Amino acid sequence: NAGVTQTPKFQVLKTGQSMTLQCAQDMNHEYMSWYRQDPGMGLRLIHYSVGAGITDQGEVPNGYNVSRSTTEDFPLRLLSAAPSQTSVYFCASKADNYGYTFGSGTRLTVV
Amino acid sequence: AQSVTQPDIHITVSEGASLELRCNYSYGATPYLFWYVQSPGQGLQLLLKYFSGDTLVQGIKGFEAEFKRSQSSFNLRKPSVHWSDAAEYFCAVGANQAGTALIFGKGTTLSVSS
Numbered sequence: 001n002a003g004v005t006q007t008p009k010f011q012v013l014k015t016g017q018s019m020t021l022q023c024a025q026d027m028n029h030e031y032m033s034w035y036r037q038d039p040g041m042g043l044r045l046i047h048y049s050v051g052a053g054i055t056d057q058g059e060v061p062n063g064y065n066v067s068r069s070t071t072e073d074f075p076l077r078l079l080s081a082a083p084s085q086t087s088v089y090f091c092a093s094k095a096d097n098y099g100y101t102f103g104s105g106t107r108l109t110v111v
Numbered sequence: 112a113q114s115v116t117q118p119d120i121h122i123t124v125s126e127g128a129s130l131e132l133r134c135n136y137s138y139g140a141t142p143y144l145f146w147y148v149q150s151p152g153q154g155l156q157l158l159l160k161y162f163s164g165d166t167l168v169q170g171i172k173g174f175e176a177e178f179k180r181s182q183s184s185f186n187l188r189k190p191s192v193h194w195s196d197a198a199e200y201f202c203a204v205g206a207n208q209a210g211t212a213l214i215f216g217k218g219t220t221l222s223v224s225s
Binding site for chain 1: 120145147153154155156157160162201203206211212213214215216217218
């Protein structure tokens, strides 16, 4: 099992560009989430999903879109990147009564 | 709203000494509680979790945590710290009844001195 796979690992964007951060899991987990991690802020929840076709907003959803067309994939879209979105992004998945398994992260810089 | 407070930003412990990292949460119902560890440049690894039942939970790497409802706390402990335990530690609470949306504290950085 690969676990939770995030691509790319590093990305530099110009302000106003769009991009999609990919997240895939091969554990047949129903629940998936996206977090951003900034120094001194811990991890903040962006969006989460409780199953295919079902998503909900977290603490900091503005500027991000998600969709969940399959159990395996949960992409995060930045429609118009801003410098404030410079961060490390983590995707995670879980099954019932277990903790989340995290991917290795995507380090995004918006210039 | 649910929240998690980790009062200590940075803690230094001597190798072999005991460790306690504090975590206080705010949640209206019985919480789902977690501790994660993150080594530099890495993702997060689950140390232990509490859903219900015995309030003292055992985790990996010799860690344990105790849920105290009266104090809204879930402190992490280890009897003897190893140099490899130096990392950042995050406490988290499930923000909904299914525990599917986690709210994290801001983390505590642990340094281990020789």
